[in-house]
Amino acid sequence: MNNILVIGAGSVGALMGASLFKAGLKITFAGKPNSDYTKQLKNKGLQLSCANSESLWISPSHPRVKFVDTATDLSEKFEIIIVAVKSNNLSKVAFYIKAHSNPDTILIHAQNGIPYWWFNNDNYLSTLDENLFDKLSSHRYLNTVDSNGILQKNLGDRTIVGCVVKAPCQRTKQGKIQVNKPPRLILGLTKSDRHNLKQQTIQSLCDTFSQHGIAATYTDKIRAAVCNKLALNIITNVLSALTGRVIGDLTTNYHTNSLIETVIAEANHIFCCYGIKPEDLPTEQAIYAYIKTPGSQSHLPSLAQDFSQRKPGEVSLITAPVEMAEIAQLKVPTLFSLSELLKICQTYSLKNHNGKPYILTIDHSANCYMLTDDLCQSNLVDKWQISNLQAHLAQVNVSALNN
Template structure:
């Protein structure tokens, strides 16, 4: 297939690009700066879990969406949620009527209420899509939902380290099992991923979000890895309380969780001494993905008249931290405990 990966030099985008290219797909990545140069000169390098020698894929690499030469069959949007709106016009122009768009943002996506049989159908999630500008420019019929589970790290420009996991569940926004979803699932399987088709992709979004909205900001505030957060009683209790508030919101929206809170926390602990993506961003001085991961959940709490004292407190603290880092153009990093 002809695949374009926007953010293809990043941790998840690069992982996908190498594996899909190695499986014989025609892959173009959109990247910037030193990452773009590295990909053009040396190819994309992927160090798989447990391997020392990297896989190298020589993919097409361009610096902007408008430079992509052909209309892709599949577009994978592997950028942060706050990076979508600035590129939405170019994204809309890139896609053809049959192009499948697979957004891979963490948190509540802009399309959450689109093609949903609900009293909130087509409601804009203002936190991630102010004034509904993304909704107005991207046809929801092109979108195939996806939840990203692998843990990866961008070691250096053009070099990605795969930590663990290979699951990318997908699902149509209306819950149908479509022919195109089957094609994408097969394509992902041939590249070495597990990509089952789900009839309720939103429930899977909440399951992943349960961890992201808690462990990401807690890790940024404490500079602790997942194992440490889950083993320290006070932060474990905080995570549990945040998850309980979110579960109440989700259930009011008709979502059923297939695992309980304790099992979700245990799963995070098993990942071990892994820095969350938000902690990695904090240490690099990048803008934190706090609105999509936590602000959006608080917004849905307001829609459903659900109190969110723990979520709102952690949100406020992390927003202030992010403001401080961005205004100082600095980075924060503490040595990890042994």
């Protein structure tokens, strides 16, 4: 377990790799090619600032560290690869992962949302409703997550470990990784291990993380852990990206809190259909306990950060569960409308280079969401799109009022 590759040297990859570096392991960080940040890592190393006031600098000349980019062929296979790129960029590094791994390699996927490996488990599929099982047996991927099943075809034979990351963090303009509250990881094998050897390796890795700055636990219910984080992501990332508001601003609004109740209920309707037991479903109490702790309230979630920087974001956070609902013929009108709003918001943010990147504002006097004046007056969206958005916004507002 000494030689580890971290693909994606952004906030999460830097955090996880730095923890293992402190443990004395050999770490290779592979960043995005032709990126100013990757060039900075190669020249100046990695800087990390933690919530407990600890700071860490990893020199690029340290003998246990390499800073490269994913255009660099390292000519070796790794025992463990931590994949920390965002889900919408995962297909871009699939062949790089394959080239530096073999079937015995442990792939630790630290992405938000429904992962590509979700249906790659016969034992899991056998627990589902017979009609759902028939639909998924020959088509084990979601188009919103893994178009044409490319990821599944290239990486499905590896030892895949799901990784749920709870670590509000961001990269500053100076390139330093700022961690806003004590980070946590939940890791779990996506398929059962007959001989328990892989599980022992992952449990040992959890111990290593825990001893070096990241509280990490192993679970045999990784899908349930993913669902709990996904509910949190839909509430925080999606609503924040649509409104440009930090989490604290959102949760002080009664209308938003009513909407959150509906979102949780619809998400749990999907999760329950896909085999998550009632006792493992996300609860309002658990979600609010997390987002109201110090460090979360002033945090702008990653999806909103991407939109503000005019970069494509992880819209599959909501489009994937909506696709799952469509496959199972479930009605989730609020999630569907939020999904449609988010897709337009991403397109608008990518095109709108000078104005605000979000499309909704909260009218506190009327206690509802409204489209921003900038959006309605913009030539980036046509009248038909505005009319369509208004219809979806009406559904969102009605959902909040009905609670």
